[in-house]
Amino acid sequence: MIISTKEAFNWLEKGDVIFVDCRFSLQDPTTGRKAYEEEHIPGSVYFDLEEDLSGEVGATGGRHPLPDLNEFTIKLGERGITKNTTIIVYDENLAFASRFFWMMKLIGHKNIYLLDGGWKAWLEEDMPLSSKAQSKEVINYGAVQIDESMIAKQEEVKSKKENEQVKLLDSRNFERYAGHKEPIDRKAGHIPNALNYDWTHVKKDDGTLKSEEELKHHFSDLKDASDIIVYCGSGVTAAPNVISLWLAGFRNVKLYVGSFSDWITNDSNEVATIQKN
Numbered sequence: 001m002i003i004s005t006k007e008a009f010n011w012l013e014k015g016d017v018i019f020v021d022c023r024f025s026l027q028d029p030t031t032g033r034k035a036y037e038e039e040h041i042p043g044s045v046y047f048d049l050e051e052d053l054s055g056e057v058g059a060t061g062g063r064h065p066l067p068d069l070n071e072f073t074i075k076l077g078e079r080g081i082t083k084n085t086t087i088i089v090y091d092e093n094l095a096f097a098s099r100f101f102w103m104m105k106l107i108g109h110k111n112i113y114l115l116d117g118g119w120k121a122w123l124e125e126d127m128p129l130s131s132k133a134q135s136k137e138v139i140n141y142g143a144v145q146i147d148e149s150m151i152a153k154q155e156e157v158k159s160k161k162e163n164e165q166v167k168l169l170d171s172r173n174f175e176r177y178a179g180h181k182e183p184i185d186r187k188a189g190h191i192p193n194a195l196n197y198d199w200t201h202v203k204k205d206d207g208t209l210k211s212e213e214e215l216k217h218h219f220s221d222l223k224d225a226s227d228i229i230v231y232c233g234s235g236v237t238a239a240p241n242v243i244s245l246w247l248a249g250f251r252n253v254k255l256y257v258g259s260f261s262d263w264i265t266n267d268s269n270e271v272a273t274i275q276k277n
Helices: 005-014 031-038 069-078 095-106 118-124 154-160 174-178 212-218 238-247 259-263
Strands: 018-021 087-090 112-115 166-170 227-231 253-256
Touching: 005 112, 005 118, 069 095, 087 095, 087 118, 095 112, 095 238, 112 118, 154 166, 154 227, 154 253, 154 259, 212 238, 227 238, 227 259, 238 253
Parallel strands: 018 087, 087 112, 166 227, 227 253
Antiparallel strands: none
């Protein structure tokens, strides 16, 4: 699931791979595409969080609902990607590349890797760069079967949040989890009984992922859970936690795609907070 810069460079030299650039900024949604156009890993194609990896925002479903997955596979084909393509995906902070990675696993794609350390690691290793616009032969990705077991919806979260065997993980930072600060959503706090597992804690200081043993230790309190449901604000930064749980050996993991921004669309849903000391 994870590939080093050196291994990725070997794939690049062989040529039998497509790199996917998912750089993005929630503060300025144009930043990622501009950065890609200026410089990227040679041969990379670009996927935008809001244009390609999210659907239209509605009254429910959260701020970044899944797109129509048939339309998503058309976009894959437009970028030269088939079911058999080896993909290496990267960004600047792991979050957006992880959303793409998770979506590809959702549709059953097998040969996909996250570039460990992402764009920063590639630059630090002085690897080749390009500003050349990519033109890929448009092909048909093919029909897909969605793995519904990877998705949790609001009703499932409501029915399971009181179950002690089910662990609900909030991937946001503690201030947002506790309700002390909420810069995006109209309510502050977390889903009752959720545990706070800040998604950034799966990374080392250099931006690479922690080792399998470190991740097992990080998630050790969850080892007896029958199910793990992971959420964040809108189903993006929860994805690194989902992938890290997989790396730690957990298989009973679901992503609540709508996340907290979907939860609060129903005013009858309770929101928990933690008082400041």
